[in-house]
Amino acid sequence: MKGVMMEQRRVSIFDTTLRDGEQAPGNSMVPRAKLDLALRIEALGVDAVETGFPASSPAEAEATRLISQALTTARFTTFCRAVRQDVTVAVQSGGTARHEVQVLATASDLHLQRKRRITRKEAVGEVIDTVSYAVATGVESVSVGLEDASRGEDELLRSLVEAGVGAGATSVAVGDTSGCLTPGQYGELIAKIREWAPAEVKIATHCHNDFGLAMANTLAGLQAGADGAQVTLGGIGERAGNAAMEELIALLTYKSDELGLRTEVDPKGMYAAYGKLRQVIHLEEPRNKAIFGRYAFGSAAGIHQQGMLRDPATYEFVEPSKFGRERSILIARHSGRSVLRHLLDQFDIDLAEERVDELYRVHITDRPGGDCEDMSVLKERLAEELFATKSA
Secondary structure, three states: OOOOOOOOEEOEEEEOHHHHHHHOOOOOOOHHHHHHHHHHHHHOOOOEEEEEOHHHOHHHHHHHHHHHHHOOOOEEEEEEOOOHHHHHHHHHHHOOOOEEEEEEEEOOHHHHHHHHOOOHHHHHHHHHHHHHHHHHHOOOEEEEEEEOHHHOOHHHHHHHHHHHHHOOOOEEEEEEOOOOOOHHHHHHHHHHHHHHOOOOOEEEEEEEOOOOOHHHHHHHHHHOOOOEEEEEHHHOOOOOOEOEHHHHHHHHHHHHHHHOEEOOOOHHHHHHHHHHHHHHHOOOOOOOOOOOOOOOOEEOOHHHHHHHHHOHHHOOOOOHHHHOOOOEEEEOOOOOHHHHHHHHHHHOOOOOHHHHHHHHHHHHHOOOOOOOEEHHHHHHHHHHHHHHHHHO
C-alpha cells in the first residue's frame, strides 16, 4: 500500500566475480590481479568474496592464500567439489578464520546420469562425507551449493539439503545453473528449500542469465525467503553470465521500502571496480547495459534532452552520481534544437532563428560521421565558430 513502509530485511551480498570471471574470454586473472579486485570488492561492503577454486590450479590456491591474508572486513569463500582433497587444498591455502567452504552438490538427475554417472544415494553420500570433513577442519562455515537445482526433483533436492545440514552445513546456495527458470518458478523453489531447512540455515540465490532473467529471479528468490544473493560485477560469468551486483544494489537502493529488503553495499565505488575488472579480463565496455553501460546515463533523443536540460528527473529515475557515473547529453542526428539553445544561453549569445537553424544543420543533422558525440564536444566547436565570428 502506498505510503506504508515495510519492515526491512538485510540482504547478504556474496560476490563470486573472481570465480565466475574465470569464464570470461581473454581472462588474465593472475593471483595478484585477483587480490587487487578482491580488495576493491571488499571496500564496497560485501559480506563475502569468493576467491575461486583452489584445487583447480596452483594459481587459484595462491590467489586464495593472498586474499585470505588481506581481507579485513569480508569473509571469503572457496569453491570445492564434493571431494575431501578439494577441501584440504582450500584450507591449506586460506586457513580457517573467516573461511566458508562451499561444497558443490549434484542436484539434478540429468547431471547425475549424464555428467557424473552416479546414483542419488552416492550424491547424497559424498555431500555428507565432504561437509563433515570440512566442518572437522575448523572452518568458520560450510555451505552446500546445489548445482542445477532448477532441474532437480523435490525428493533429490530435499535429501541433499537435509543431508548437508545434518552434516553441519550452515547455508545452502540454490543454483539456476542453466538459467532456465522464470521468476515465479525460482521463487517457488526457494520457498520450498526455505521450508526444508532450519530457520538458522541461510539460503542464497545463484542465478544465471540465459533468458535475461537472472536479476528478476534473484529478486524473486529474496522475496521468497532467501537471505542473500551470489552476484558478480557486471554480471560476468559462464555463457550469458550471472546476476549483476550493480543491478541488485541499484534496486535495493531505490526500492528498499517497497521490497522490505536493504543492503549496506556502497554503490558509488562499483563502477571503478568494474572498470578494473574489464581491464584485467579484456572486456569491452558495453553500450547499453543497466548501470554500467557506456550510455546508461546518456540521452540522444531530442524530446528526452529537452526535459533533461530543464530537470534531469524527467527522464532519469536512477541518479548517476550514486553509482560513480556522470550523465551525458549525446549529440546525434535526432537531437533537437534544445541542446543548441541551451549552449547559446551558456554563451550568453542571442541569435536569430535562421542562424540557429543553420547551426543545427551544420553541427547536428548534417554533421559528418554517424557516431554520437558528447555535448561538451559540440560546445567546443560552437565556441570556436561563434567567438571567432564575433572577433572577426
